[in-house]
Amino acid sequence: MIKRVNHIAIAVPDLELAAQTWRNLGVTVSEPQTLPEHGVRVVFLEFGNVKLELLEAYGEGSPIGKFMQKNPSGGMHHVCFDVDDIGATSAKLQDAGIRVLGGGQPKIGAHGNPVLFAHPSDLFGVLTEFEEPHSPES
């Protein structure tokens, strides 16, 4: 079951500049984190109901490198939903004719939780991530 929007990710060419721009507008912005194994640097913009994640490409072969070549000023990159069961979500997507990247197997995402991505061509041009958050009990 899809429960809520976890975050909206925006790719930017200059993370510090983007973070400062949002701070200038009064928004609380986290400190930058570098995630070398995911090929990005990130900050989060905190709003009352949902997070915006700003992504900057990091290192060779960043997963957002191609996007930045096409969109050098940046742009909306993906939307991520929380789900209660990542395996069931993979099956449900495929039953609905929506391709799951990486052969349908979840992998560990940038926040340490199991994630999968649906093919953007099967969801109206939107790269869509599904994430199973840690349960509070675990």
Next chain:
Amino acid sequence: MIKRVNHIAIAVPDLELAAQTWRNLGVTVSEPQTLPEHGVRVVFLEFGNVKLELLEAYGEGSPIGKFMQKNPSGGMHHVCFDVDDIGATSAKLQDAGIRVLGGGQPKIGAHGNPVLFAHPSDLFGVLTEFEEPHSPES
């Protein structure tokens, strides 16, 4: 002050197909509304914390017509934030060097509230809407 994310808007080529796809994934989808004066047909996907708005171009000169020409499969079109004072937001954006479309004057948006749009080139490629919701008292 920017308070929360009001909605994320996704432009789609076929509203009924997109609505059905999300229903197939178990998401609650509103009935379509046609907004001729805004040149769109819309449905909302309801999640616990934030709405996704699916937009389909309607009529001649739709404001999403050019976007659909560039992105015929659809894509993320804009993000909208709730603010407590649309006039103060316009001033704050312009003080921060961010251009406000339409000369900085709010207009009445698709949901009947005053809105303005910031120039996407000044916010990292993201078309960004600000909306002052009706206060519960009014």
